[in-house]
Amino acid sequence: MIFLIAGILGVIAGLLVPYNISSSTLPYVAVAIIAALDSVFGAWNANLNKKFNLNVFMIGLVSNAVLAVLLTYMGNLLGISLYFAAIIVFGVRMFNNMSSIRRKTFDIYFEKRARETARLKRLALRAAEEKDIKKNAKDIEPKGETKKNESADPDVEKSADDEGDKEEKAEK
Numbered sequence: 001m002i003f004l005i006a007g008i009l010g011v012i013a014g015l016l017v018p019y020n021i022s023s024s025t026l027p028y029v030a031v032a033i034i035a036a037l038d039s040v041f042g043a044w045n046a047n048l049n050k051k052f053n054l055n056v057f058m059i060g061l062v063s064n065a066v067l068a069v070l071l072t073y074m075g076n077l078l079g080i081s082l083y084f085a086a087i088i089v090f091g092v093r094m095f096n097n098m099s100s101i102r103r104k105t106f107d108i109y110f111e112k113r114a115r116e117t118a119r120l121k122r123l124a125l126r127a128a129e130e131k132d133i134k135k136n137a138k139d140i141e142p143k144g145e146t147k148k149n150e151s152a153d154p155d156v157e158k159s160a161d162d163e164g165d166k167e168e169k170a171e172k
Contacts, residue, residue, distance in 0.1 A: 027076075028069050031086045035064035038090040041097035048104040064090070 021029055039061040046052040068086040075082025 027072050027081075027083045031068035031072050031083050031090070032065045034087055034090045034094075035068040036061055038093050038097070039064050041094050041101065045097045045100045045104070048101060048108075 039057065042060065043052060043057040046057075068083075068090065071086045072083035075085075
């Protein structure tokens with residue numbers, strides 16, 4: 001949370017404070033920003049892989065920026081544009097970090113989605129099993145003993161009683 005607040009305050013301060021970058025220092029600032037962004041994306045990638053260390057991040061941030069500025073300065077002394085090399089190297093590293101971040105983010109998302117789907121399937125199976133158990137419990141009625149001529153079915157009893165009544169009437 002504090003990083004978000006610091007980032008917002010930094011952007012606001014950058015927009016409100018007047019600044020002028022001369023054309024002679026522009027290559028240095030450009031490679032320093034590219035090196036800093038490379039460190040930020042590397043830290044994000046390390047955080048997703050649960051290997052983030054604040055000390056490593058801070059040392060990497062400063063050393064990458066200083067190395068890029070020194071490389072640019074040495075290139076200017078020699079009369080060659082070595083800052084292109086720094087921009088290419090840090091740019092490639094940024095794209096590699098971003099691809100790792102994207103893959104890891106999608107893996108995390110689809111892993112959570114698969115776990116949620118599996119959980120829902122388990123709940124549906126459990127509900128279906130409980131429904132079957134209740135249905136089977138209703139189907140099974142306690143078995144009682146029946147007398148010799150009596151049946152558990154009331155319709156059969158009536159018909160047996162009717163036959164017995166007919167026999168009695170015939171004897172009279």
